[in-house]
Amino acid sequence: MSGFIAGGLVPSDSVPGSHINSDPFWPSIDLDSLRETLRIDSSVTPARLETAVVAAILSVNRDLAKWRVAKQAEGFTVLDDVPSEQILDKSQLVHLYVRAVECAAGAEVCERYRNYDSTASGAKKADETAPTIEDYRRDQRWAVRDFLGTSRTTVELL
Numbered sequence: 001m002s003g004f005i006a007g008g009l010v011p012s013d014s015v016p017g018s019h020i021n022s023d024p025f026w027p028s029i030d031l032d033s034l035r036e037t038l039r040i041d042s043s044v045t046p047a048r049l050e051t052a053v054v055a056a057i058l059s060v061n062r063d064l065a066k067w068r069v070a071k072q073a074e075g076f077t078v079l080d081d082v083p084s085e086q087i088l089d090k091s092q093l094v095h096l097y098v099r100a101v102e103c104a105a106g107a108e109v110c111e112r113y114r115n116y117d118s119t120a121s122g123a124k125k126a127d128e129t130a131p132t133i134e135d136y137r138r139d140q141r142w143a144v145r146d147f148l149g150t151s152r153t154t155v156e157l158l
Contacts, residue, residue, distance in 0.1 A: 018030060018031045018032050019031065020050065020053050020054065020057065022057045022061055023061065023068070024077070024078065025068055025071075025072065025076075025077065025078055025079055026057075026061065026068075026079055026097060027078075027079060027080065027094050027097060027098065029053055029057065029098065029101055029102075031046070031049060031050070031053065034049075034053065034101075034102050034105060035049065037102055038102060038105070038106045038109070040106075040109060043113070044109055044113065048109075048112065049105070049109070051108075052105045052108035052109050052112070053101065053105045055104070055105075055108055056100075056101045056102075056103075056104030056105040056108060056140075057101055059104050059140075060097065060100045060101050060104055060140070060144065063100075063144045064097070064144065064147065064148070067147075067148060079091065079093055079094055079097060080094055093147060096143045096144075096146050096147040097143075097147060099139070099143040100140050100143035100144050100147065103136045103137070103139040103140035103143060104136070104137075104140045106132075106136040107133050107136035107137050107140065110132055110133045110136065111133055
């Protein structure tokens, strides 16, 4: 048995159904784009990536549930219809939603692959990855807060 793990990107044609949909209000998540954005190589199988993205969507959708219900009550059926500034011909709200999901999925993937290699190099790599997990979680929170139009900072007087 070999310890070799092939790296590189997963070809698009090897991933059937490379989009994950949730509630029809939210945009679908393109797994190929997510892989490219987060530089996730082929050591993360399509099934494991899908699991991470589903968990990310659940988390982000839960954070934005009240906002979604309010917008649907106003008559908006999809996020892209909610008035917002456009960036690259796409609503900034769509960009922020996708970013929140990508960051949550990235953190999940990093957490799951931290101890993939139990050798000394694996432990060192896990230590180097730890800040990345925290960065992904922070960026997820910031994307959600930016989406909701709330402050990124919580200040409490003691």
